[in-house]
Structure formats: C-alpha cells, structure tokens
Amino acid sequence: MSPSDSPRRPPFVHRITVRWADCDPAEIAYTGRLPYFALEAIESWWVEAVGLDWFAMHAERNYGAPFVHIDLDFRAPVTPRFPLDCEVTPTRLGKSSIAFRVVGRQDGQLCFEGNFVSAFVTSKPFAGRTTPPEIRALIEPLLEAGKS
Amino acid sequence: MSPSDSPRRPPFVHRITVRWADCDPAEIAYTGRLPYFALEAIESWWVEAVGLDWFAMHAERNYGAPFVHIDLDFRAPVTPRFPLDCEVTPTRLGKSSIAFRVVGRQDGQLCFEGNFVSAFVTSKPFAGRTTPPEIRALIEPLLEAGKS
Amino acid sequence: MSPSDSPRRPPFVHRITVRWADCDPAEIAYTGRLPYFALEAIESWWVEAVGLDWFAMHAERNYGAPFVHIDLDFRAPVTPRFPLDCEVTPTRLGKSSIAFRVVGRQDGQLCFEGNFVSAFVTSKPFAGRTTPPEIRALIEPLLEAGKS
Amino acid sequence: MSPSDSPRRPPFVHRITVRWADCDPAEIAYTGRLPYFALEAIESWWVEAVGLDWFAMHAERNYGAPFVHIDLDFRAPVTPRFPLDCEVTPTRLGKSSIAFRVVGRQDGQLCFEGNFVSAFVTSKPFAGRTTPPEIRALIEPLLEAGKS
Numbered sequence: 225m226s227p228s229d230s231p232r233r234p235p236f237v238h239r240i241t242v243r244w245a246d247c248d249p250a251e252i253a254y255t256g257r258l259p260y261f262a263l264e265a266i267e268s269w270w271v272e273a274v275g276l277d278w279f280a281m282h283a284e285r286n287y288g289a290p291f292v293h294i295d296l297d298f299r300a301p302v303t304p305r306f307p308l309d310c311e312v313t314p315t316r317l318g319k320s321s322i323a324f325r326v327v328g329r330q331d332g333q334l335c336f337e338g339n340f341v342s343a344f345v346t347s348k349p350f351a352g353r354t355t356p357p358e359i360r361a362l363i364e365p366l367l368e369a370g371k372s
Numbered sequence: 373m374s375p376s377d378s379p380r381r382p383p384f385v386h387r388i389t390v391r392w393a394d395c396d397p398a399e400i401a402y403t404g405r406l407p408y409f410a411l412e413a414i415e416s417w418w419v420e421a422v423g424l425d426w427f428a429m430h431a432e433r434n435y436g437a438p439f440v441h442i443d444l445d446f447r448a449p450v451t452p453r454f455p456l457d458c459e460v461t462p463t464r465l466g467k468s469s470i471a472f473r474v475v476g477r478q479d480g481q482l483c484f485e486g487n488f489v490s491a492f493v494t495s496k497p498f499a500g501r502t503t504p505p506e507i508r509a510l511i512e513p514l515l516e517a518g519k520s
Numbered sequence: 521m522s523p524s525d526s527p528r529r530p531p532f533v534h535r536i537t538v539r540w541a542d543c544d545p546a547e548i549a550y551t552g553r554l555p556y557f558a559l560e561a562i563e564s565w566w567v568e569a570v571g572l573d574w575f576a577m578h579a580e581r582n583y584g585a586p587f588v589h590i591d592l593d594f595r596a597p598v599t600p601r602f603p604l605d606c607e608v609t610p611t612r613l614g615k616s617s618i619a620f621r622v623v624g625r626q627d628g629q630l631c632f633e634g635n636f637v638s639a640f641v642t643s644k645p646f647a648g649r650t651t652p653p654e655i656r657a658l659i660e661p662l663l664e665a666g667k668s
Numbered sequence: 669m670s671p672s673d674s675p676r677r678p679p680f681v682h683r684i685t686v687r688w689a690d691c692d693p694a695e696i697a698y699t700g701r702l703p704y705f706a707l708e709a710i711e712s713w714w715v716e717a718v719g720l721d722w723f724a725m726h727a728e729r730n731y732g733a734p735f736v737h738i739d740l741d742f743r744a745p746v747t748p749r750f751p752l753d754c755e756v757t758p759t760r761l762g763k764s765s766i767a768f769r770v771v772g773r774q775d776g777q778l779c780f781e782g783n784f785v786s787a788f789v790t791s792k793p794f795a796g797r798t799t800p801p802e803i804r805a806l807i808e809p810l811l812e813a814g815k816s
Contacts, residue, residue, distance in 0.1 A: 259404050
C-alpha cells in the first residue's frame with residue numbers, strides 16, 4: 225500500500241463539559257477559560273500520542289514543552305448548553321519546538337480556532353533543548369498521516 | 373502648543389502579585405494564567421479610562437466588549453519572585469471594536485507581549501453593536517495622546 | 521420484596537483528571553482546587569440524580585442551590601499521578617436545603633472528606649425558597665436507598 | 669504598662685477586587701472562588717506577619733504550611749459591586765500547626781466566615797515537622813496581642 229493509500233487518521237478530539245464554574249454573568253464561558261480549555265485539549269493529545277501528560281514529562285523525563293506562542297480567534301460564544309469538542313492537530317515539529325492547531329466546536333458550530341507553539345526544555349535546570357528523539361519518533365508518523 | 377510639545381500620557385500599568393496559586397510544578401506561572409493576567413490588566417484599564425468595569429458595563433449600560441481575538445508571545449517565564457507589571461495600550465478604536473496591546477514585565481524583563489481585540493455587543497439581547505458614543509468620546513483622546 | 525431487601529444503590533463517583541494546571545510548585549493539587557473538584561462532583565451528581573446541571577436549573581427552572589456551608593478535611597495530598605475519584609452522597613434533604621458528603625480518593629487512598637450544604641433559591645429575583653417538589657420527588661428515594 | 673493597657677493590634681485586612689472573571693451566571697462570585705479568596709488573604713497575612721509568601725517559604729526555607737482543614741459559612745453572596753475585605757486572624761499556634769479565622773465583608777456586610785488549619789511540613793522531602801522556631805517567634809506576639 226503506497227502512502228497515498230494509507231487510511232487518514234481520524235482527528236483527535238477532546239470533549240470538555242462547560243460548567244457553571246466556567247461561565248460569567250453573560251452566561252457564556254469566560255474568555256480566560258478558553259485558553260485553559262485549549263491547553264487541556266493539547267495535554268490530552270500528548271497523553272494519547274506519546275503516553276505522557278505534562279507532569280509525567282516533567283517528573284519522569286525531566287523535560288517539558290512550555291508555550292512560546294498562542295493565538296485564538298473567537299467565532300461564537302462557548303455556552304454551558306453543549307459539550308465543547310476541541311480538535312487538536314499537530315501542524316509542525318521543528319528542531320526544538322512543536323506547533324498545534326486547536327479548533328473548538330459546540331453542537332457542530334465553530335466556536336474558536338487557534339495556534340499554539342511549544343518549545344522543548346529540560347526541566348532541571350530549566351534550559352532550551354532539541355526535540356527529544358523518542359518524541360520525534362512518535363509524532364513524525366502522525367504528521368505524515370495528517371498530510372495524506 | 374504643537375502636538376510634539378504636548379505631554380505624553382504615561383503608560384497604564386497594572387501590577388499583579390503572582391501567587392503560589394498561579395504557579396505550576398515548573399515553579400512558574402501556568403500558561404493558562406497568563407491570558408487571565410492580561411485580561412485583568414485590560415479590565416483595570418477600562419476602570420481607569422472610562423470608569424466602568426465589565427460587570428458595571430453589563431449591569432448598568434447593557435453592553436459589553438467580549439474578545440474576538442487574542443495572541444500572546446511568551447518571551448520569558450513569569451515567576452512568583454517578582455510582581456508582574458502589565459502595560460496596556462489601546463491601539464485602535466474601530467466602528468464596533470477596540471484593540472489593545474499588552475506587555476508583561478517582571479523586574480524590568482520582558483515576559484510576554486500580545487494583542488487583544490474586543491467587539492462591542494449589547495448584553496440583552498446578545499447582539500453586535502457599534503462602539504458606544506460615550507466610550508468613543510473618552511477613548512479617542514487617549515489614542516491621540518498615545519500617538520504624540 | 522421488603523424495603524430492607526432492596527439492593528443498595530451503588531455510590532455515585534465522579535472521576536477527575538488532576539492536571540498540570542491544577543498543581544502548584546509542591547507538585548500537588550493546589551488547596552484552592554480541591555473545593556472546585558468537590559463542587560464539580562456535586563454538580564455531576566445533580567446531572568445524574570435529577571437530570572439538571574446548575575446552568576439548566578438557573579436558565580430553565582429559575583432556581584438554584586447556592587452553598588451556605590462547606591467543610592473539608594484534607595487527609596493526604598492530591599497528586600497528578602492518579603485520577604481523583606469523588607464519591608458524592610446526599611445526606612439530608614430539608615425544607616429548603618440539601619446536604620452532601622463528598623469523599624475524594626486516589627488509587628484507593630483517602631485524600632479528603634467534607635460536607636456541603638446548599639439552600640434553595642429562586643434565581644430571579646434572588647430569594648430563598650422551599651425545596652422544589654420535583655427535586656424532592658427525585659431525591660427522597662435516593663436518601664431512602666442510601667439508608668437501606 | 670499592664671497587658672490590659674497595651675494597644676490592641678489593628679486587624680489584618682486584605683482587600684480583593686471581585687472581577688467579572690470570578691462571577692458566575694447568577695452574577696455573584698462562584699462558590700469555588702471564595703476559598704481561593706480566603707487563601708489569598710491568608711497568604712497575604714503571611715507576607716505581612718513573617719515576610720514570606722508561600723513560594724519563598726518553599727524555595728528559600730524548604731518548608732510550607734499546607735492546609736489540613738477548611739470550613740466556611742456563607743452568609744451573603746459576594747458580588748462584583750463592592751471590594752471584598754478579608755480579615756485574617758491567627759487563632760492558635762500549635763506544636764506543628766497554625767489556625768486562622770477569616771471573615772469576608774463587602775460594604776460593611778458579613779459575607780462569609782471560616783476557619784483554616786495548616787500543618788507545617790518540610791518541602792523536600794515532603795514530611796511533617798514542628799512549627800519552625802523563627803515562625804513561632806514572630807507569630808506568638810501576634811497571638812498575645814490579639815488576646816489583649
């Protein structure tokens with residue numbers, strides 16, 4: 225089977241319950257919660273893709289991937305009336321960084337879309353580092369699959 | 373007095389205490405807290421510039437300015453060792469929106485910088501609207517002063 | 521079958537993923553997050569027991585159950601290494617209030633236990649009220665089952 | 669001067685701005701935020717009383733005072749219409765723990781009151797310990813003054 229024949233991997237979607245605690249007097253999720261939701265979705269992607277949450281990365285591998293950039297466009301309010309589905313797609317794996325696209329939808333409607341870039345660091349001492357090889361080995365196939 | 377002679381308005385700076393509650397196991401402020409900090413600084417700017425916080429806008433004027441875009445570049449970790457000074461500058465007042473630049477610094481060091489755009493809405497019913505005239509009257513002079 | 525023969529209802533347990541975002545520099549969940557977790561578990565109990573989350577109560581029924589008392593004893597730190605299972609048990613349904621016991625466990629270990637009391641109110645206008653009859657009809661059998 | 673003549677120390681009050689971000693669709697501060705506010709007030713008391721915030725305790729002294737108990741009675745909703753003044757009083761300094769009373773007021777009205785108990789620990793390795801002598805030396809006079 226040639227690469228072009230390979231089945232396209234289904235998108236990774238992390239579902240969030242939007243709670244009373246997340247909403248403000250306008251009866252929608254507070255703006256500041258939306259980056260939290262997107263970050264939670266990205267952390268869930270890490271667990272799925274490489275089997276490590278951020279704490280395990282930090283505690284067991286002595287590395288991390290703190291964010292150096294985020295941007296978000298809000299297209300429709302996020303409400304407590306529906307679950308929030310956050311689709312996470314890795315878009316680029318660099319020499320020492322990784323980029324993601326996150327799209328949030330409720331009941332089929334686009335709510336927000338954004339881009340997130342993380343740079344790899346060693347935890348202790350805190351310092352920049354190149355992409356860990358075991359991370360690269362797991363993520364590159366996902367990026368290839370995403371292109372097919 | 374020519375414009376170049378007019379006194380430049382001092383920047384608006386909102387100081388935040390970075391607390392234990394804000395920090396993660398890497399001993400720095402959690403990424404998700406940084407948009408919160410920037411939003412808090414922008415709300416403080418509103419109180420200073422037009423005398424209304426977001427709740428007063430909503431409850432007393434029946435309008436609001438929810439965010440349609442945010443972007444942030446993180447230049448250095450935000451730590452609990454120093455206060456965080458967030459400088460807020462309005463950069464553009466449109467027919468129905470307003471844009472801000474927010475720069476966060478600790479102990480003189482640049483930590484993050486970003487852009488935030490809000491669109492004006494009526495609260496009940498929730499719908500887009502043009503920039504409230506009383507807001508325009510108060511903010512346009514600030515934008516002019518910022519250019520000098 | 522007599523009431524005393526009826527099968528005991530299994531406890532309601534709400535599972536929470538303890539995330540990097542929840543943890544502080546001591547590498548455990550921040551104290552302030554623990555009431556959030558317990559409240560989230562109680563709201564999940566409401567969804568299970570009466571089919572309404574707090575937003576639906578507020579928006580569709582015009583009532584709510586704000587808390588008038590909480591207490592928590594912390595027996596062991598909550599860590600990001602294990603999921604947190606919060607067991608919620610209604611302990612008393614009064615004329616205008618309801619009480620819950622919440623017990624948090626990780627990997628079989630008791631982490632915290634506490635009591636929470638809510639008083640029923642109408643949302644608009646905000647005022648005390650008696651326990652809504654439809655709530656009473658759904659919850660009283662649960663309390664009876666809990667005693668068997 | 670006899671003890672009864674000694675000037676009574678003024679209460680320690682920490683003022684909090686209740687923001688849009690803190691409020692829920694009922695237009696009052698979300699219940700889960702209230703323990704956060706009380707904890708923030710207690711941390712501010714530590715800074716005032718012994719010159720250390722929780723991060724400095726952890727990073728510079730290798731000890732901490734995690735909470736083993738909290739209880740709160742909510743007497744009136746906390747609103748974004750007024751600042752929240754949290755009065756913190758140490759009530760007991762034990763062999764290895766310290767207890768506080770926290771009272772929250774807005775515009776002169778009692779909003780909540782509660783009790784908080786912390787147990788002293790060494791940070792690394794995490795283990796119980798007795799009250800640090802330098803902490804005892806600073807806090808005992810405050811407790812005495814509180815009794816006068």
